[in-house]
Amino acid sequence: MTPLQWLQVVQYELMLFAGFWFVIGMADELAIDVAWIWLLLRGRVRSAWLKEDVSSRPLTGVAAVFIPAWREAGVIGATISHALGAWGHAELRLYIGCYRNDPDTIAAAMKAAASDRRVRLVIHDRNGPTTKADCLNRLYGALTEDELRSGQRARFVVLHDAEDMVHPAALVVMDAALDGAGFVQLPVRPETMPQSPWVSGHYADEFTESHAKAMVVRDAIGAALPAAGVGCAISREILHELAEARKAELERSEGPSRNRRAGPFAPECLTEDYELGWRIARSGRRGRFLRLRDQDGQLIATRSYFPDTLGEAVRQKTRWVHGIAFQSWDRLGWWGRTADLWMALRDRRGPLVALVLFTAYLLVVIGTALGAAEGARLITPLASPPEVRMLMTLCLAGLAWRLLLRFVFTAREYGISEGLRAVLRIPVANVIAIIAGRRALLAYLRSLNGTAVTWEKTEHRGHPALASLAAREARA
Template structure:
């Protein structure tokens, strides 16, 4: 059977050695299959619990979506809001972000704080040109050359905010976080202002924008955020669990920010400069300081979701770098810095947040199994090994895995279609493979990065590079329907 395989060599072809090697591979495949199936089933049960809770909320009429009228969306805020944006080498996008915010937010009771660096004149010039002398824009230029870390930049902005409060004799009511490329919703400040009457922290959804030039890499963010912010975060809010901040479209009460800053030390700020996911950590600290958190899904009068739109990485290398930073900060640093919480719900959510490295390992093993299975089928066809029958336990685990994959694919399609249409919803199913590949590469990179920090290497701000997208720039002179009406 194997005499026509010249690449094996005369000493191997027809020998018992090759048959023994294939038999060992077959045994290894069975063990690896059991390992992967066990963890996939465990993950499926975890996800199904979230699914069941979400379905229960829907069946009991506790819809996550509320409404805001045009009058409410444009009414004066109950107190001043400080919007913090850290900007390093963002000359291509920061101008649009500033113009878009000033055009869409109709209130006067807010200040855009733009944190820039003394060695980044292009970004400083872009901010100045976009502001056009508007007093609602405040540029904070740090003396330390960039880049430092995003948290360090935000802490510099916070110091300037505190100095302004002392100088003018009044105090901000809320602190809102955004990124340099965000496209804000006209009703955002009103929604956050209203939520902070009863809560200390409010997170709004993030809506990744589709990019025709990147239908696989960029679009997989749309799939993930549509499901996460349409289901998982809704359940988290309903359970009263600690709420992580996305660093975008999230608002904190001024008092809570001050308490977190005091927790970190008198000379510092509320943001952890040594943490790669300072926003995530900041949100979780709200509950530890005795505060309450909310995740809000609100729709305006046109039916549009009050969410921040943004362009996510469109290239594989950029997506892997961004997600590896998330895994490093949330999974590895989160374990070191935050522990596991005190309640069962928070411990469950911490496990879900930090499963990135394990997920990457299981997915890598799963795709490796496909290659091993293909090789064994070839060996079986050539008569090198007999096919083995799976044990009843393994058959049951694999059946659950298959059913779970079909269920997960259907839900991913549903949530993506709900926000982006049926075509994108159907496209979300094959994009699961893309998301898995990125997760594997990001998990590997995050592990190596974490090991390097254990060896004494400092944490670096590996920011996502933002470029001027044609679609984004076309929106620059326009307002949304709600803002223009």
């Protein structure tokens, strides 16, 4: 056999491999689609609209908002100022976690907090950067100390990032929803950046479809809900139980002297928010995904800018894949009902998806090369076997369905033009997924060999609250 004939054999085998896994993935997504359509027909999907402005209603207890910040001088001031303005509740306590070797962020946070006594600036006694979970544990310790001094315990804790723009009604609706749940997650709404419509825009496409469909289905079937790390509220009682459980675990493994900083969050985990949601589900508490619109029709969600360059997007998604696909397998194992196992499989499929996508793009290259060779009559074309034709037909049908849904969900939230861009952005998302999957696998293999897991920070260069203010001023 000539090298080109061997390449035809390779093409055939890769087509079987990619086609098989594409069909499996399509069946998985189609099951979610069918469940979502069924919920839609039964009227359980439409976002509930609030009939009036509830943002000024008093809370039923203290709401402690944790915001860890490392080198966030450019955005932390806007986040604090906007949160204090949007949430005028006397029951609000804003805990800002800064590091002793980051004076710029400390100064920006102090300037934004001004004399508002609802803000607590907590300086970490370790040099940054540590992990986000480590900073959250420091904030949890500060909250515990405040509760001991005041004799008043918080009702719930809300997690946010330093670049978030919150909705004025978010605290009230989360407070109300916690009456029947231990954990509440609001949608995340990435804001597209004009200077980066392709990289930053692909986050909007993915989060919109996930938080308008997949998370809605998970909530409806009672499966474990992962926390997004922003816009999520956790009952104070549950957080205490998780902290005590982790403290006991550390005492058993490392001894009493090593658990002084034990908190509910795992510093060694890259996706402590995802793990938190699953541990809450394991405790027997129900999580809720809350999709509501305010009286003006705006989605009650957390808005923020996501990475706008390819390199930063890859680094962020590498952390997600490493933490969710690899660390959670090691740390959480396989647990729960059929629905939980199904969702765990979906959550941890990132590396396999990256491999299958890489194979598909490799097939494009091989197909182009063989097509040129056939055109030059260097090789005789082979007839496609029936199984390959069947797989390719199913894959094309599935692709057309996925493109349609991607357009519909993005266009519904961001407009038709963004819906069209969403279809064109799919290759960008695929390239990022392939590179991130490879980097996550290598990082995980290094960790198995004893290399410490490193936290890769996401850089933030803008804030949606500032952009919104500038737009209002321009219109005025």
